[in-house]
Amino acid sequence: MVAMADSTQTLIGPPQAAKKPHSFTFHGTTVTDEYAWLRDAGYPEVTDKAVLAHLEAENAWFEARMAPHKGRIDSLFTEMRARIKEADTSVPQKDGDWLYWIEFEDGAEYKKWWRRPVAGGPDELILDEVALAQGKDYFRLGAISTSANGKLLAYAIDDNGSERFTARIKNLETGELLADEIPGTLSGLVWVANDKALVYSLANEQWRTDNARLHWLGQPIDQDVELYHEDDEGFRVGSSLSANEKWLLIGTSDHETSETRMVRADDPLGEQILVKARRKGVEYDVDEREDVLYIHTNDTHENFRLATAPLDSPGEWTTLIDGSDEFYLLGADLFRDFYVIEGRRAGLDQIEVRYYDDPARVEAITFPEASYSAGLSNNPEWHVTTLRLSYESMVAPASVLDYDVAARTLETLKVQEIPSGYDAALYATERLEITARDGTAIPVSIVYRKDRTGAGPLHLYGYGAYGISIDPGFSTTRLSLVDRGFAYAIAHIRGGDDMGRAWYKAGKLERRTNTFNDFVDVARGLIERGFTTEGKISISGGSAGGELMGAVINSDPHLFGAVVAHVPFVDVLNTMLDDTLPLTPGEWPEWGNPIEDKAAFDLIASYSPYDQVKAQAYPPLMVTAGLNDPRVTYWEPAKWVARLRAVKTDDNELILKTNMGAGHGGKSGRFESLKETAEEFAFILWQLGVEE
16 A cells, blocks of 8 residues: 655555456456556546546655665666767758758757758758757657748647647748647648648547648638548558659558558649559558559568559559569669669568669669668658668667669768767677477577676567567667676567568467467577576567567566566557547457457457466566557556556566656657666666676
8 A cells, every 4th residue: 555644655565556346248258347447537638536646656656666776777877878979960961952960969858950051051950849848848749841942841749748749830931930830630741732731630539540631821720621531440541742742642541451542742632543442451552753653562462562553544553573472572762763672581671772674673782790770761852873771780880871873882971979989899699590389480689798608687679569570770778788798689579570471460360479479489499598597587568569578477477587568558458349449440450359259359358468467476567658648548557557466476576657748658858768768777687686
């Protein structure tokens, strides 16, 4: 309980949430949920005094348990911050008549956006995030878009973490804000009609972007025109420009099906062209060059193909690049004289330059390391002779490269600087394969110091959902564990698309439990290979990766010595049964629809971490939540922690921190977010008994 004495809170023990009877029945099965009351009936407004009091009590318990470790938290924060170049500038990139770049100043949490004329002239500050964030507990810049003529800047900000942005327009010639203000956006901001109008999407009451709207500059927003409305509540709408900026592309999709309409960008109210009507399970995106459409689609192969179609017959697709079991085609970027293919082979990033007039000519851009992350960076212009690329690995800091297409040469423009020092020669990285229980080889990327000996502590990270790959990139914060003797591993488990689309499908819907099994089997495999021992493994994951954390500590709690679950999606059954929640209908293709499908109900119930909490010993656990989080609602982690407290049989640490003024991503600002990472690492070091 939490006892109160006068105005000072005296903590006797962790908060014990009240149990209140609540149950419901689906498909003949009754589900009890004694902590359902933690969901404020007025959500997204949270005003229930009992709910707020419980969350504040949990926060007080978190602070009390972490207080003895404040010195280590501060030390970790100081060393993490020392690895960040505080005064830092991006490599300028040309877009039209201007060179654009961003800059951090010493001590600044947020960026400043700059430009200068290509022909020469003074630097211009076009957007100052520092000033915009002044006095705010939370700040996030969403969309930002400069008009084609360079005279106007559209941008959108969120100042509470709810992911409902307010769009404004700035006159870059005078520095003044236009009167136009569009609240409630959740989208890009696309300039059309010769810079006289913007296309955007509003979030509706259920936080769904079911629309594409046109705003004429200077007109009241109640006169904005809805260009497209999506009736399927599971689909989301987004807009963009074609690479040559001739076409406005209005796309709508869920997790497995998509559809695109095109309309001339200079005539956005003109006739729309439907490229091809949606067909369940078929995804595609489209671009245009010289009246030919280029379509990236999975209609004939799950790893996607590239097809073409004449503009006047957009649904007649002819294969340009076949789908392949070996090559996962992630996308095609069109430029005036060539196009670029991005994909993965054996899980590693590939970039190829190809030519419109010579389909057999393929020029692969090669990289030196066996395991890395590479891709196209910001390339805004249609006519280019060099490509801006990004490159990093688990031991190589992030680099900005230019690739000369004609000469086929790479030039390094910038390498991430680590002010406190970094010697890549001290570290080693490997790409392993560990066999899962069903015989599937699971890739694992791992980094450690070369002077590490024996089976020491190991941190294992995983996500495994939505076809999102976890690339083997560089991290300065990770060094705070690695330099203390940890090996740090990324499990490229099924549910992500690290090894192709089939890899993703093998971890969703009826095969969801493969994701959890893969993670556990990787942990066991790393023990067998001598990297660590049982109980010396810390693990972390967020959102769907938090669901992963909950599942594996239900099934194999003895393997892990410390667990961090960020905004964890752990109340899967309740959430998927509630079609009034913003994301639920769009999530059914990923998890299944337990409302209509008894098999989906039974499967989700069998692994939903909240529903599978049992009377057993659990490893030490740190959980985070965001009161304003629209993706994983705050009550999911709150209910999970409450149920764990009530039934677990151990005395291990269990702490919950709810950010009362933030959302899914935690605190904003480059240093404020570091403080949360320092807390996480201090918890891990504490629980694994790692001394300084």
